Amino acid sequence: MDIKDLMQQSKDAPDHQIKTLVDATAKINQDFKEEALADQAKASGGKYGYIDIARTPINPDLYYLVESEIAQKALLIPFFRLGAKLRVAISDPNKAETLSLLKDLTDKGFELQLNLASSEGILKALELFHTAQNAFKSNLKTTINESELEAYQKEIENLAKLTEKIGLSSAKEGLNLLELGAIKTGASDIHFQPQEKSTLVRFRIDGILQNVSELSPEIYKQVAQQIKYEAGMKLNVINIPQDGRLSFMVNERKIDVRISTIPTEFGETIVMRILDSGKKFASFEELGFSERDLKKLKEISDLSQGMILVTGPTGSGKTTSLYSMLNLYNTPERKIITLEDPIEYHLMRIVQSQISEKSGYTFAKGLESVLRQDPDVVMIGEIRDIDTANTALQAALTGHVMLSTLHTNSAIESIPRLINMGLEAYMIAPALDTLMAQRLVRQFCPHCKKQEAISETEQKYFAEKLAEATLITKESYPTPTELPVAVGCEVCNHTGYLGRIVVAEVFRADDEFKDLIVQKKSLLELTKYAQSKGMTTMEQDGIVKASQGLTSLEEIKRVTS
Ligand SMILES: [Zn+2]
Structure with missing residues (x-):
């Protein structure tokens, strides 16, 4: 049949056949073109x-x-x-x-x-x-099912193999591998850092950035486009910062990821922050708090009102501690509400509310609304301004347990920080219950650590520092003669460390301490008082832990100096 025949047929055809005819005509026209093109190509x-x-x-x-x-x-x-x-x-x-x-x-x-x-x-x-x-x-979300997970896990037994595999995968697979690698290694962030000739991929594992892979510019471009696509960001915009979110599923567990990009000299740099809300968070025991501090933390769970402040820089594990504390309060007879940015874990029975500064739902505004909901315990992600601080302190005086965080170096520094925000000392003192500061230090990898004798200088250092700690805690600590050293193996990505424990200072304010606050005593005097009441500093807590072989002195110095 040629076009002429078709034209003739269409004249007499009923309506329902016309569409078929038109389609057939188009098909023939198309085939003509394709043939002509094939000829042209030959020519x-x-x-x-x-x-x-x-x-x-x-x-x-x-x-x-x-x-x-x-x-x-x-x-x-x-x-x-x-x-x-x-x-x-x-x-x-x-x-x-x-x-x-x-x-x-x-x-x-x-x-x-x-x-x-x-x-x-x-x-x-x-x-x-x-x-x-x-x-x-x-x-919207990518699903990795059980069998794929197994297959992937086999392929990425360690990070070196992951790198090898990404180079051979499609962008989608490459991204899946990276996401999965991050979950498997417990990484909190994935960083993509474009350089002149390649893009560095790094995971933040146990708080430390580790190089994972280098992507060629072409592969990075594809992976970056894939991320931006899934995060609902503009693909063609590369010269201004963008934010987005994506999620993926691992074994029926939904994992949210926050994405941010900024333009750099060699292209867009992307950071993916992994919010694994289903991840189990550790108890205070698992976090590695000392017996002394554990005792104080257990006492807090009986409180019916008062302010508990956890301080430390980003990545010091404050949020995990707050969640562990909420868990202590989490009984059927208590109503618990949190204000968070972002919500990092989902907790049973707890009302969790996401702050959105962009749309005007700030910590200060949120707190006012939350208090109208008759809570027993309130957790505020962060106290950033005097309004939030004022409301929180008032609430802590009127039958609420208030938990929050501050960015200060030490536990006791919370007092001058609140005063600097503009609060009155007589307002702070009665509301306060517990001050705590913490850092996370890496633990030796159990697969490769090696026991070695330590030098005399080191023994002397330990002896001195442990004696100081003994003065505070009235406990005695033996001076070590040999300690583990970090070696490095495949399991720990050749760092010698695996997992982290906390070093902390925990102090429960008593009446005498509250008087000292009202008298506007200096930070030094307040700290001295807390120590006289048995509060070891983070450094002292850390040195005791290092002397027991739980971590290294280098780690203690890294986080406390
Ligand atoms: Zn190892």
């Missing part, structure tokens, strides 16, 4: 191959190599790639937009092989991608 003497793009399977990752709008104008689509070799379908080799986009691809380092294809075919393929991507987007 080019092998300069261009011909490709029937509508019938060619295309790797979805290639979609990200060019902006879809630009690709539409240029009538161009990359369809196959092997390393730097890229096969590209074009419709018109003389079109200005096409030439300019081809030049861009060449400039990016691709060796191009061109194929002619019909403009209809190219537009259809681009359209197809667009639809598929939107369908994917409505799905």
